[in-house]
Amino acid sequence: MVGLPARGKTYVARKILRYLNWLGHPARLFNVGNYRREHVGSLQAHGFFDPSNQEGVRQRTLMALMALEDMLGWFEAGGEVAIYDATNSTHERRKLIQDKCEARGVRVIFIESSCDDATVEANVRATKLDSPDYVGVDSDVAVADFRARIEHYAQVYEPVDESEGSYIKLIDVGQKVIVNRITGYLPSRLVSFLVNLHNVPRPVWLTRHGQAEFNVIERIGGNTHLSAPGRAYAENLKRFYDERIAPYGEVEVWTSTLVRTQETAEILGKQTLQWRALNEIEAGSCDGLTYREIKERYPEDWRARCGDKLSYRYPQGESYMDVIQRVEPVVLELERQKRPVLIISHQAVLRAIYGYLMGHELERIPHLDVPLHTVLEFAPKAYGAAEQQFLLGPALPPHTGSSS
Numbered sequence: 462m463v464g465l466p467a468r469g470k471t472y473v474a475r476k477i478l479r480y481l482n483w484l485g486h487p488a489r490l491f492n493v494g495n496y497r498r499e500h501v502g503s504l505q506a507h508g509f510f511d512p513s514n515q516e517g518v519r520q521r522t523l524m525a526l527m528a529l530e531d532m533l534g535w536f537e538a539g540g541e542v543a544i545y546d547a548t549n550s551t552h553e554r555r556k557l558i559q560d561k562c563e564a565r566g567v568r569v570i571f572i573e574s575s576c577d578d579a580t581v582e583a584n585v586r587a588t589k590l591d592s593p594d595y596v597g598v599d600s601d602v603a604v605a606d607f608r609a610r611i612e613h614y615a616q617v618y619e620p621v622d623e624s625e626g627s628y629i630k631l632i633d634v635g636q637k638v639i640v641n642r643i644t645g646y647l648p649s650r651l652v653s654f655l656v657n658l659h660n661v662p663r664p665v666w667l668t669r670h671g672q673a674e675f676n677v678i679e680r681i682g683g684n685t686h687l688s689a690p691g692r693a694y695a696e697n698l699k700r701f702y703d704e705r706i707a708p709y710g711e712v713e714v715w716t717s718t719l720v721r722t723q724e725t726a727e728i729l730g731k732q733t734l735q736w737r738a739l740n741e742i743e744a745g746s747c748d749g750l751t752y753r754e755i756k757e758r759y760p761e762d763w764r765a766r767c768g769d770k771l772s773y774r775y776p777q778g779e780s781y782m783d784v785i786q787r788v789e790p791v792v793l794e795l796e797r798q799k800r801p802v803l804i805i806s807h808q809a810v811l812r813a814i815y816g817y818l819m820g821h822e823l824e825r826i827p828h829l830d831v832p833l834h835t836v837l838e839f840a841p842k843a844y845g846a847a848e849q850q851f852l853l854g855p856a857l858p859p860h861t862g863s864s865s
């Protein structure tokens with residue numbers, strides 16, 4: 462990452478981290494500020510960041526090198542992508558990073574973030590006042606100190622230029638993106654992710670369809686209609702929508718192409734977007750069976766699935782990892798969308814999206830709790846989201862829904 466303080470670097474870095482890990486590319490964040498806080502101490506007044514403060518420069522360089530060495534060590538241990546989160550604001554510092562990385566066969570892409578004064582001001586208030594650097598400090602004093610810190614960095618700041626190789630410049634959080642010498646699968650995915658990012662806060666709601674006829678008889682997959690309790694849930698959802706969702710104004714409602722999600726959405730009386738990518742995990746030869754039947758007819762598959770639910774792929778069907786790849790365009794659209802979004806989909810698919818929204822480890826995703834007749838709400842926070850569950854009912858017998 463490259464950029465003056467309060468340019469949203471950590472916000473972008475954490476988003477990239479979550480996205481790559483979710484796609485199955487082991488990624489880790491190395492935040493040099495955290496090294497400073499741990500080894501030098503937080504509560505450093507702005508003078509510490511003054512480029513003419515030699516002791517400050519020495520200690521900051523030491524921290525940057527320590528983080529860099531840990532990062533390179535992590536690559537040697539099998540890491541795929543590291544995000545080195547610091548201002549990295551001079552050619553000299555970036556050259557050092559590049560030389561050290563290249564010597565170990567690690568490719569560098571600089572992601573430089575710049576933004577207008579209003580965004581900087583909003584960032585300072587949204588993220589810096591809660592920083593461990595300002596615990597117990599009056600908020601006006603903290604803001605003034607942070608502004609002085611930014612000024613120190615601004616004195617020596619050198620934007621990334623053509624001679625520095627691969628870079629992505631993010632200007633005003635997605636308003637403009639400049640891409641230089643980016644090739645290859647993962648760097649290209651990164652670009653399409655970054656062009657969709659913005660910082661307009663809006664909630665997202667996830668719900669499964671109302672109980673379907675196959676849920677009643679504990680069969681997986683299929684394309685059945687809602688049961689009577691399922692229809693009652695659709696009505697409860699309509700009430701919840703009117704009371705809690707509609708006040709946000711224009712809301713996007715997305716469903717799968719299967720009957721049960723469409724019947725759940727119908728009663729809302731809203732135009733919906735139907736995504737095939739939101740259809741339930743494809744259970745292949747096991748589609749339409751109960752878990753008991755799967756266990757009896759395909760004991761080895763059952764064992765394999767219990768052993769590794771994330772990677773297990775149904776015969777002629779999908780695994781959770783397949784579902785994640787399939788749902789990725791939905792997640793990109795979710796990032797791009799500035800309106801609130803209600804997604805009515807299915808258990809496995811919603812687990813994948815839930816895992817993305819909350820940054821859960823991949824291994825946890827197939828086991829996340831996404832019960833029927835419940836709405837999950839994700840309200841935006843400075844970094845990430847706050848989650849709330851609304852059990853709308855009707856309540857169902859405990860067996861309904863899941864194998865885990």
Ligand code: F6P
Nearest residue numbers: 681682741808809862863864865
């Ligand atoms: O049982 C409902 C259902 O949506 C099935 O269609 C699907 O196969 C299953 O949930 C996914 O959950 P699990 O991965 O726990 O079997």
